[in-house]
Amino acid sequence: xxxxxxxxxxxxxxxxxxxxxxxxxxxxxxxxxxxxxxxxxxxxxxxxxxxxxxxxxxxxxxxxxxxxxxxxxxxxxxxxxxxxxxxxxxxxxxxxxxxxxxxxxxxxxxxxxxxxxxxxxxxxxxxxxxxxxxxxxxxxxxxxxxxxxxxxxxxxxxxxxxxxxxxxxxxxxxxxxxxxxxxxxxxxxxxxxxxxxx
Amino acid sequence: xxxxxxxxxxxxxxxxxxxxxxxxxxxxxxxxxxxxxxxxxxxxxxxxxxxxxxxxxxxxxxxxxxxxxxxxxxxxxxxxxxxxxxxxxxxxxxxxxxxxxxxxxxxxxxxxxxxxxxxxxxxxxxxxxxxxxxxxxxxxxxxxxxxxxxxxxxxxxxxxxxxxxxxxxxxxxxxxxxxxxxxxxxxxxxxxxxxxx
Numbered sequence: 001x002x003x004x005x006x007x008x009x010x011x012x013x014x015x016x017x018x019x020x021x022x023x024x025x026x027x028x029x030x031x032x033x034x035x036x037x038x039x040x041x042x043x044x045x046x047x048x049x050x051x052x053x054x055x056x057x058x059x060x061x062x063x064x065x066x067x068x069x070x071x072x073x074x075x076x077x078x079x080x081x082x083x084x085x086x087x088x089x090x091x092x093x094x095x096x097x098x099x100x101x102x103x104x105x106x107x108x109x110x111x112x113x114x115x116x117x118x119x120x121x122x123x124x125x126x127x128x129x130x131x132x133x134x135x136x137x138x139x140x141x142x143x144x145x146x147x148x149x150x151x152x153x154x155x156x157x158x159x160x161x162x163x164x165x166x167x168x169x170x171x172x173x174x175x176x177x178x179x180x181x182x183x184x185x186x187x188x189x190x191x192x193x194x195x196x197x198x
Numbered sequence: 199x200x201x202x203x204x205x206x207x208x209x210x211x212x213x214x215x216x217x218x219x220x221x222x223x224x225x226x227x228x229x230x231x232x233x234x235x236x237x238x239x240x241x242x243x244x245x246x247x248x249x250x251x252x253x254x255x256x257x258x259x260x261x262x263x264x265x266x267x268x269x270x271x272x273x274x275x276x277x278x279x280x281x282x283x284x285x286x287x288x289x290x291x292x293x294x295x296x297x298x299x300x301x302x303x304x305x306x307x308x309x310x311x312x313x314x315x316x317x318x319x320x321x322x323x324x325x326x327x328x329x330x331x332x333x334x335x336x337x338x339x340x341x342x343x344x345x346x347x348x349x350x351x352x353x354x355x356x357x358x359x360x361x362x363x364x365x366x367x368x369x370x371x372x373x374x375x376x377x378x379x380x381x382x383x384x385x386x387x388x389x390x391x392x393x394x395x
Contacts, residue, residue, distance in 0.1 A: 049261075053383075054267050
C-alpha cells in the first residue's frame with residue numbers, strides 16, 4: 001500500500017537536506033576565498049616613485065647696446081658709469097632660475113680703424129652690474145635687482161637667469177692722449193655664458 | 199535438542215537459542231573489555247598547533263630620483279648615495295622577515311605631452327638595501343647591501359630589526375644634442391613580498 005504522506009515527507013526532507021548541503025558548500029568556499037584574499041593583501045605591497053629631470057632651454061646672448069663714450073677730447077679721460085644711459089648692455093636668456101657662469105673679455109684699448117692708432121680703455125672693479133629682472137635699463141638698476149657695481153672681470157658666481165632674462169650693464173673709462181688722432185675708435189667686448197649646474 | 203538438567207527442574211534449550219546466547223555473551227565480553235581495559239585499547243595525548251601572523255608589509259616611495267638640470271648632449275649620473283636626489287623607498291613589516299624585492303625600471307623619461315624622451319640607464323651598482331635605515335650618504339655594507347644591481351636585488355634581503363628597510367636608487371640620463379627643453383619624468387615601481395624565510 002503506497003503511503004503518500006510518508007513519501008511526501010521523505011521528498012521534503014531530501015530537498016531540505018540538499019539546500020542545507022549547498023549552503024554549507026557555499027559558506028566554506030566563501031571562507032576559503034576570504035582567507036586567501038586577506039593573506040595576499042598582508043604579505044605583499046608595491047609603490048610607485050618617479051625619476052625626474054629638467055631639460056634646460058638653450059642660452060642666448062645678445063648685445064643690444066654698445067658701451068658708447070661719445071665725443072672725447074685729447075688728453076682728457078672720460079668715464080661712463082654702468083648705470084649711465086650709454087652703458088653697454090648684454091641680454092642673456094635661457095632656463096628660468098638656472099645658475100650661470102659669466103665671463104667678460106675686455107679690451108685693453110680701442111683702436112682707430114685702418115690706422116692702428118690706439119686709445120687705452122680701463123675697467124674698474126665696480127664697472128659692471130648684473131640685473132636679474134631683465135629690465136634692460138641701466139639707469140633703473142639697484143641692488144635689489146641683482147648685483148650692482150661689481151667687478152666685470154669677476155662676475156658673481158651665484159648669478160642666475162631671471163624669469164625675464166638677465167642683463168649685464170658695463171661702464172668703463174678711456175684715456176685719450178694729448179695728441180690723440182681724431183676718428184672713431186672701437187674695441188670688442190666678448191661675453192661668454194654657460195650653465196653652472198646649480 | 200539437548201536436555202540439561204538442573205536441580206528439580208528440566209530446561210529445554212534449542213540449538214538456535216544456544217547460538218543466540220553465545221553471541222550475546224561475546225558482545226558483552228567485548229564491551230566489558232573496552233570499559234575495563236582503557237589503557238590497552240586507546241590512548242590520547244596533547245600536541246600543539248601554532249601559527250604566527252606577520253605584520254602587513256607596506257611600501258612607500260619616500261623620495262624621487264631627481265637629476266636636476268640636464269644639458270643637451272651631456273649625460274648626467276646620480277648615485278644612490280645622494281641624500282637629496284637619490285630615490286628612496288621604504289618597506290615596513292615584520293622585523294627580520296625575509297622579503298623579495300623587485301624593481302620595474304623605466305627605459306626613458308618623457309615630457310608630459312610625450313613629445314620627447316631622454317634615455318635612462320641603471321647600472322649594476324645603482325642600488326643599495328639599508329636594513330638599519332640610515333641615509334643614502336651614510337649607508338655601508340654593514341647596514342645591508344651596497345652597490346647592488348637594481349634588477350637583481352639580494353634574495354637574502356630582510357625587513358630590518360626595527361621593522362623597516364630602505365632601498366636607495368641612482369641612475370644616469372643621456373640627453374641628445376638637440377634636447378627639447380622641459381620637465382621629463384618616468385615611473386619607478388618597487389614590489390615587496392614576504393618569502394617565508
